[in-house]
Amino acid sequence: MVEKKSSRKAQKLSALMLELKNQTGPKFTKSLQLLKSEGDTNILKDLARLLMHKQEAEGKQILSVLNDLNDSSATEKMIEILRDEEFLPVRQALLTTVWNSKLNYSGYLPEFVEIATEGSFLEALDCLTILEGMEGPFEERHILEAQLFLKEYLEDTSPKDPQKAAIMSEIALFLKDAGEIEDEDLGFYNA
Numbered sequence: 001m002v003e004k005k006s007s008r009k010a011q012k013l014s015a016l017m018l019e020l021k022n023q024t025g026p027k028f029t030k031s032l033q034l035l036k037s038e039g040d041t042n043i044l045k046d047l048a049r050l051l052m053h054k055q056e057a058e059g060k061q062i063l064s065v066l067n068d069l070n071d072s073s074a075t076e077k078m079i080e081i082l083r084d085e086e087f088l089p090v091r092q093a094l095l096t097t098v099w100n101s102k103l104n105y106s107g108y109l110p111e112f113v114e115i116a117t118e119g120s121f122l123e124a125l126d127c128l129t130i131l132e133g134m135e136g137p138f139e140e141r142h143i144l145e146a147q148l149f150l151k152e153y154l155e156d157t158s159p160k161d162p163q164k165a166a167i168m169s170e171i172a173l174f175l176k177d178a179g180e181i182e183d184e185d186l187g188f189y190n191a
Contacts, residue, residue, distance in 0.1 A: 082094055
């Protein structure tokens with residue numbers, strides 16, 4: 001009986017996602033609201049894919065749904081999406097939904113530092129905003145892993161965007177203020 005109910009729900013969600021791909025305007029809004037009320041975290045990747053292909057108005061509605069996530073299991077799924085190269089075109093928008101959400105991403109400190117080192121200036125800025133909103137305390141292993149990402153960023157000899165370098169310096173200060181590492185361990189410069 002549970003399997004049938006689960007299967008029916010999966011079919012319903014799949015049908016709603018198919019409708020959303022082909023709809024715009026009020027029909028899109030209605031289907032998205034139904035998906036929001038019926039959905040679960042398994043649809044997050046589908047929503048991110050949909051975000052890549054929708055016009056601005058529908059994209060804003062999708063981002064609004066993602067801003068309102070309140071299921072703590074969504075954090076792991078969102079991190080998977082943020083690290084997936086498929087979603088690079090919308091990663092910055094997705095990062096914005098992370099810092100707008102009320103979910104606790106404190107267990108993903110190194111992942112956000114890694115994204116900041118690899119991403120654009122705006123992605124790094126969003127990651128800093130996310131880090132500053134984290135509750136902590138942070139595990140020492142997470143601080144050390146984040147430190148390694150910063151070290152790799154510094155050791156990369158390719159030219160660096162000065163604005164992004166300043167953000168990375170702020171991230172280093174955030175980690176220092178978290179009480180786990182010292183500036184000289186990072187070898188960071190003041191930007």
